[in-house]
Amino acid sequence: MPEPREVLRLEGLRKSYNIGKPNEVEVLHGIDLRLDSADFAALVGPSGSGKSTLLNLVGLLDSPTAGELYLGGQPTREMDDEARTALRGRHIGFVFQFHHLIGAFTALENVLMPWMVANGKPTPEIVDIARGLLADVGLEKFADRRPDQLSGGQQQRVAIARALVTRPSLLLADEPTGNLDTRTAADVFALLRRFNEQSGCAVLVVTHDPRLAGTCDRTISLVDGAIVSDKRHG
Amino acid sequence: MWIEATIAMRFLRQGRAQSLLILCGIAVGVAVIVFVTALISGLQQNLIERTLGTQAHVRVEAPREVNLLAPAQPGTLQLVLEDPRPQALRPIDNWLQVRDVIGRLPGVTAVSPVVSGPAFGRRGDATESVALVGIDLARYLRVIPLHENMVEGRLDVGSGNGVVGRKLAEDLGLRTGGKLRLDAGNGREAVINVAGIFELGVRELDARYVYLDLKQAQSLLALPGGVTVIDVTVEDVFAADRMAARINGLTGLKAESWMQTNAQLMNALASQSMSTRMISFFVAISVALGIASVLAVSVAQRTREIGILRAMGTRRRQMLQVFLVQGAVLGLAGSAIGALAGWGLAAAFNTFGPKLFTIDLPPILVPAAMALATLAGTGAALVPAWRASRLDPVEAIRHA
Numbered sequence: 001m002p003e004p005r006e007v008l009r010l011e012g013l014r015k016s017y018n019i020g021k022p023n024e025v026e027v028l029h030g031i032d033l034r035l036d037s038a039d040f041a042a043l044v045g046p047s048g049s050g051k052s053t054l055l056n057l058v059g060l061l062d063s064p065t066a067g068e069l070y071l072g073g074q075p076t077r078e079m080d081d082e083a084r085t086a087l088r089g090r091h092i093g094f095v096f097q098f099h100h101l102i103g104a105f106t107a108l109e110n111v112l113m114p115w116m117v118a119n120g121k122p123t124p125e126i127v128d129i130a131r132g133l134l135a136d137v138g139l140e141k142f143a144d145r146r147p148d149q150l151s152g153g154q155q156q157r158v159a160i161a162r163a164l165v166t167r168p169s170l171l172l173a174d175e176p177t178g179n180l181d182t183r184t185a186a187d188v189f190a191l192l193r194r195f196n197e198q199s200g201c202a203v204l205v206v207t208h209d210p211r212l213a214g215t216c217d218r219t220i221s222l223v224d225g226a227i228v229s230d231k232r233h234g
Numbered sequence: 235m236w237i238e239a240t241i242a243m244r245f246l247r248q249g250r251a252q253s254l255l256i257l258c259g260i261a262v263g264v265a266v267i268v269f270v271t272a273l274i275s276g277l278q279q280n281l282i283e284r285t286l287g288t289q290a291h292v293r294v295e296a297p298r299e300v301n302l303l304a305p306a307q308p309g310t311l312q313l314v315l316e317d318p319r320p321q322a323l324r325p326i327d328n329w330l331q332v333r334d335v336i337g338r339l340p341g342v343t344a345v346s347p348v349v350s351g352p353a354f355g356r357r358g359d360a361t362e363s364v365a366l367v368g369i370d371l372a373r374y375l376r377v378i379p380l381h382e383n384m385v386e387g388r389l390d391v392g393s394g395n396g397v398v399g400r401k402l403a404e405d406l407g408l409r410t411g412g413k414l415r416l417d418a419g420n421g422r423e424a425v426i427n428v429a430g431i432f433e434l435g436v437r438e439l440d441a442r443y444v445y446l447d448l449k450q451a452q453s454l455l456a457l458p459g460g461v462t463v464i465d466v467t468v469e470d471v472f473a474a475d476r477m478a479a480r481i482n483g484l485t486g487l488k489a490e491s492w493m494q495t496n497a498q499l500m501n502a503l504a505s506q507s508m509s510t511r512m513i514s515f516f517v518a519i520s521v522a523l524g525i526a527s528v529l530a531v532s533v534a535q536r537t538r539e540i541g542i543l544r545a546m547g548t549r550r551r552q553m554l555q556v557f558l559v560q561g562a563v564l565g566l567a568g569s570a571i572g573a574l575a576g577w578g579l580a581a582a583f584n585t586f587g588p589k590l591f592t593i594d595l596p597p598i599l600v601p602a603a604m605a606l607a608t609l610a611g612t613g614a615a616l617v618p619a620w621r622a623s624r625l626d627p628v629e630a631i632r633h634a
Contacts, residue, residue: 061545061627082549089547096631100542104244114546116237162546 004036007169007202013067015053027053028225040196042213043206045222051206059172060088089118093163097175101147101155108143111161133161137191153184160191173205238552242559256528260568261575263521267514268576268603272593274510278503280591285496288434290377290465291474294481295488296324323351325460332485333464344376344467351455353418357406365442368451377465380432386410387430391447395429399440403431418454522614525564529557529618540622541630550623557619558612565611569604
């Protein structure tokens with residue numbers, strides 16, 4: 001097993017909304033967190049605790065009010081949208097609660113999409129990689145189907161393959177099993193776990209399901225915008 | 235640009251009903267622009283051709299006779315009550331030199347000396363007032379294509395022959411081979427053979443014109459060796475104004491262009507062109523608004539997909555291009571269909587229409603209309619595309 005390296009580090013990360021207005025509210029109160037390449041962590045907490053906000057900040061979809069976020073050792077707070085978008089495309093894979101495939105493209109093309117928006121026309125090599133990822137999630141026969149011809153579980157598996165096509169160093173999943181039945185949810189989780197072990201990509205999963213959280217190596221609990229516990233287990 | 239174009243085309247294909255509807259809208263608009271423009275330019279072309287089919291581009295005459303007044307002595311005030319002078323038939327001085335000078339001017343393609351004056355035409359008891367036009371046939375045909383307007387007999391003005399207008403022939407009961415007595419007053423009379431009958435399509439000309447040989451007309455009108463008019467044809471019909479001014483400056487003769495003679499026609503043509511441009515402009519505006527609204531709806535419908543694409547690393551500029559390409563493709567494809575439809579309408583007009591004139595699509599019209607529509611489509615897409623590129627991915631993904 002190679003030595004784990006730092007993928008993500010948060011230092012005193014704060015996020016406020018409605019800044020300067022009477023209804024200004026701070027959602028995250030100084031988060032410190034480090035994720036390493038082998039981490040498979042669950043982010044748990046009640047509704048409104050700031051999980052999604054934290055995930056958006058980590059995913060560079062949003063910028064913090066204060067504090068610093070290092071991705072692969074690079075500070076990101078001062079970056080402009082262009083640079084953040086490029087960094088996001090290179091380093092981060094997303095899996096959302098609602099699969100969110102692009103309806104106008106086939107499963108294979110959806111998997112290729114993050115690569116294509118960065119590099120243009122797909123090469124035979126990347127198509128092979130994408131097909132391999134689809135095979136890994138058990139959907140090699142569905143490569144040419146459109147999202148509306150796939151079940152919810154299948155769509156979520158395509159989304160996972162898509163998140164992995166650029167070989168990200170960090171995979172962020174927001175309630176990836178939220179709208180799946182228990183068995184499919186367990187399958188999807190197993191998939192995430194497998195990729196984490198195979199490619200060493202760090203995984204941060206937001207989940208409400210304590211059983212699934214229990215299968216992770218680490219559980220980070222967020223309450224009212226602050227980390228109240230960060231336990232390693234297993 | 236490959237991925238942006240691919241996403242744009244897929245979006246258009248996915249919203250097929252919307253895309254088809256707006257394509258139809260653009261096509262109808264472009265067809266209207268193409269057809270109306272071609273129709274009006276065909277009509278104008280025809281009007282100009284008809285007008286210039288019976289008159290020279292520039293008509294040069296001897297200056298009008300005016301009273302010459304002795305200048306008033308210094309310190310005195312001169313009040314003048316003058317009778318305008320009668321304008322007797324006057325030849326152009328040194329017309330041979332004038333003809334050659336004008337003929338050598340750049341832009342002049344033909345020069346034709348003409349002697350023209352009034353007379354009576356008689357046959358039996360019937361008398362009609364006629365205009366004698368003495369011509370040098372070879373030169374005259376390069377100014378007025380009289381040979382194309384012959385309806386009977388042949389075009390021959392030599393040795394006692396002449397050709398007359400159709401209306402005049404009807405009024406005097408003349409036929410080819412018949413005799414026509416011409417009386418120019420003061421006992422100057424002649425009898426000519428009617429060699430042929432022409433129809434220029436202008437009632438006044440067809441009822442009055444009698445074409446004769448230059449010499450015969452000169453002797454009838456008592457202007458031996460003289461001509462009263464020099465007709466000029468120029469290369470660019472719309473430069474006739476400038477040419478007239480130039481000839482006037484060079485020779486001191488009165489030179490009038492067809493545009494001055496037909497000021498009302500020119501005014502009508504200008505108004506027509508203006509109204510065509512207005513129609514085209516407003517149709518183009520409404521087409522552009524149609525494209526803009528369809529793309530605005532598309533951006534709203536695809537908010538979540540835009541968010542996902544942004545989360546996956548799609549840059550703002552790329553998102554902007556995705557929607558600009560859609561606008562451009564709609565404009566280009568719609569205008570291609572519209573240009574074809576416009577061409578079809580023009581062909582149908584030429585085949586089934588009143589056949590008063592034919593519409594020729596100016597070759598530049600279709601590419602120009604397509605380029606304009608593509609540009610308008612891209613322009614119309616700017617606002618929706620800008621909105622798409624500015625969407626906050628977090629908000630967009632949360633968007634239900």
